[in-house]
Amino acid sequence: MTASTLAVRHRxxxxxxxxxxxxLVPATVFVVALFVYPFCYGIAVSLQPAQGGALAAYRTFFTxxxxxxxxxxxxxxxxxxxxxxVLAAVPIAYRMRGRFRGKxxxxxxxxxxxxxxxxxxxxxxxxxLGPTGWFNRLLxxxxxxxxxxxxxxxxxxxxxxxxITGFPFAFLLVLSYLSGIDPSLxxxxxxxxxxxxxxxxxxxxxLLAPGLATTFCLTFVLAFSVFPSxxxxxxxxxxxxxxxxxxxxxxxxxxxxxAASAAAIVMGAVELVVITVVLGLRSLLYTGxxxxxxx
Amino acid sequence: xxxxxxxxxxxxxxxxxxxxxFAALAGVIGSVVVNSFGVRWFDTWLPPDYTxxxxxxxxxxxxxxxxxxxxxxxxxxxxxxxxxxxVPAAYVLAxxxxxxxxxxxxxxxxxxxxxxxxxxxxxxxxLYKYGLAGHLSGVVLANLVPSVPFVIxxxxxxxxxxxxAVERAARMCGARTRHxxxxxxxxxxVPGILAASILVVVRTVGMFELTFLTAxxxxxxxxxxxxxxxxxxxxxxxxxxxxxxxxxxxxMLVLLVVALRFVNPTQLVARVKEDPE
Numbered sequence: 040m041t042a043s044t045l046a047v048r049h050r051x052x053x054x055x056x057x058x059x060x061x062x063l064v065p066a067t068v069f070v071v072a073l074f075v076y077p078f079c080y081g082i083a084v085s086l087q088p089a090q091g092g093a094l095a096a097y098r099t100f101f102t103x104x105x106x107x108x109x110x111x112x113x114x115x116x117x118x119x120x121x122x123x124x125v126l127a128a129v130p131i132a133y134r135m136r137g138r139f140r141g142k143x144x145x146x147x148x149x150x151x152x153x154x155x156x157x158x159x160x161x162x163x164x165x166x167x168l169g170p171t172g173w174f175n176r177l178l179x180x181x182x183x184x185x186x187x188x189x190x191x192x193x194x195x196x197x198x199x200x201x202x203i204t205g206f207p208f209a210f211l212l213v214l215s216y217l218s219g220i221d222p223s224l225x226x227x228x229x230x231x232x233x234x235x236x237x238x239x240x241x242x243x244x245x246l247l248a249p250g251l252a253t254t255f256c257l258t259f260v261l262a263f264s265v266f267p268s269x270x271x272x273x274x275x276x277x278x279x280x281x282x283x284x285x286x287x288x289x290x291x292x293x294x295x296x297x298a299a300s301a302a303a304i305v306m307g308a309v310e311l312v313v314i315t316v317v318l319g320l321r322s323l324l325y326t327g328x329x330x331x332x333x334x
Numbered sequence: 335x336x337x338x339x340x341x342x343x344x345x346x347x348x349x350x351x352x353x354x355x356f357a358a359l360a361g362v363i364g365s366v367v368v369n370s371f372g373v374r375w376f377d378t379w380l381p382p383d384y385t386x387x388x389x390x391x392x393x394x395x396x397x398x399x400x401x402x403x404x405x406x407x408x409x410x411x412x413x414x415x416x417x418x419x420x421v422p423a424a425y426v427l428a429x430x431x432x433x434x435x436x437x438x439x440x441x442x443x444x445x446x447x448x449x450x451x452x453x454x455x456x457x458x459x460x461l462y463k464y465g466l467a468g469h470l471s472g473v474v475l476a477n478l479v480p481s482v483p484f485v486i487x488x489x490x491x492x493x494x495x496x497x498x499a500v501e502r503a504a505r506m507c508g509a510r511t512r513h514x515x516x517x518x519x520x521x522x523x524v525p526g527i528l529a530a531s532i533l534v535v536v537r538t539v540g541m542f543e544l545t546f547l548t549a550x551x552x553x554x555x556x557x558x559x560x561x562x563x564x565x566x567x568x569x570x571x572x573x574x575x576x577x578x579x580x581x582x583x584x585x586m587l588v589l590l591v592v593a594l595r596f597v598n599p600t601q602l603v604a605r606v607k608e609d610p611e
Contacts, residue, residue, distance in 0.1 A: 081456025
């Protein structure tokens with residue numbers, strides 16, 4: 040090793056670059072080879088349709104109402120589902136901070152739905168909410184309705200399946216962000232005479248807001264990629280024809296890879312726009328440590 | 335300090351919501367379980383007769399043994415590879431600041447922030463191009479895309495809480511990175527690695543889209559086989575599909591209970607002490 044390479048190495052090490060960074064190489068290779076490259080490949084494919092110019096696949100997607108409307112359909116399912124999951128998680132998690140008897144059991148019970156998977160949830164919803172299911176029997180028995188309510192094979196079936204799989208996830212995240220907030224901050228406010236509403240809205244909520252933004256994004260990703268449940272409990276040809284169904288059909292039913300890639304890229308773009316907006320709003324908020332003391 | 339679970343109206347609303355959620359959940363799971371044991375079940379509260387034959391039928395009709403073997407092999411491979419690849423990367427990201435470290439972090443965050451279908455379709459196209467899709471290798475590769483970043487993101491806080499002074503002391507005594515990893519970090523990280531790999535297994539068992547897009551007839555995991563049997567409704571008895579769903583659910587539940595022994599689910603994001611008093 041010559042003196043000059045040593046000097047270069049030294050200079051790099053001062054900026055934080057040395058051989059230890061080689062540990063990053065395998066993971067980077069994986070992500071580049073299996074995520075970045077296919078993505079770029081997909082963009083390239085989407086720009087080479089069988090006929091028409093480079094943007095023909097996109098033009099077709101946006102001019103064909105049957106395809107274009109899938110964007111709105113997906114957002115109409117994913118945004119409310121993600122919002123409700125996060126909003127419902129906040130008060131429940133707020134009640135579940137600290138310790139009480141049965142907390143671990145309750146947390147475990149809330150985690151269980153994560154394991155159900157979309158297929159079992161779909162099957163269960165079809166049985167439970169279907170025209171002869173327990174739910175409709177209950178409503179009929181109580182005299183609340185005259186005939187069974189239709190809750191499956193339409194928007195609501197998909198929506199419920201997203202709540203069942205998404206809520207526990209949102210809850211766990213919110214709970215862990217909440218327990219990361221130093222309780223002494225609230226106690227300090229309490230000694231100054233703040234009621235629970237003041238403590239919650241002036242202290243806890245602002246500290247929690249960045250975590251809520253992250254939770255919303257992750258729940259939204261889950262809800263946005265709704266595919267099996269949109270087919271199984273939804274109405275895949277109509278009211279729940281989400282964009283992933285459009286992409287899937289283009290690829291595996293029509294074998295039109297340009298159109299499929301275009302739909303996938305549009306889907307990714309729409310999703311990234313929503314996430315960027317949410318995270319952009321988040322960066323306006325306090326982003327420091329919430330743990331108090333030496334953070 | 336124990337909190338009291340009594341009284342205020344707000345509390346009643348909150349616990350009411352939780353109760354409704356659990357009731358719906360019990361209804362959803364219960365109706366699948368009941369149906370899987372019912373001989374037939376039409377317009378009544380409960381099926382008139384019970385049987386276990388749907389399970390036997392599901393086992394043979396859906397060739398569950400090979401499907402379960404594939405699921406197991408895929409999960410173990412995915413978990414193993416993503417830990418081997420992810421943990422060193424998590425170590426660097428947790429400990430070091432270097433030019434582009436934020437960019438690297440973003441690169442690893444992106445696959446998690448993207449719906450699987452979005453990158454799954456181009457990925458499947460690429461894998462088919464190289465003749466990897468339709469086999470086990472394609473399924474494993476596709477499932478690694480979200481798993482490697484997932485391991486990195488869950489392991490980073492685990493590593494951050496290990497005192498760097500321990501490592502510095504070892505280095506002072508002449509240990510090289512390899513030794514630091516083998517004799518100091520690895521033992522301290524075992525709980526974290528176990529937690530991360532079990533969570534990867536849970537995610538992989540449940541990962542529908544990527545497996546669906548890349549699997550061939552011999553490389554379906556349980557969840558994909560379940561989807562096919564369900565969307566081909568009418569060919570098979572509904573009850574045996576339900577029996578298969580129950581088998582799937584029990585399997586996931588066992589995995590989850592094992593996972594919860596190693597990791598407190600609420601501390602995945604922000605690692606804090608359980609009781610800061």
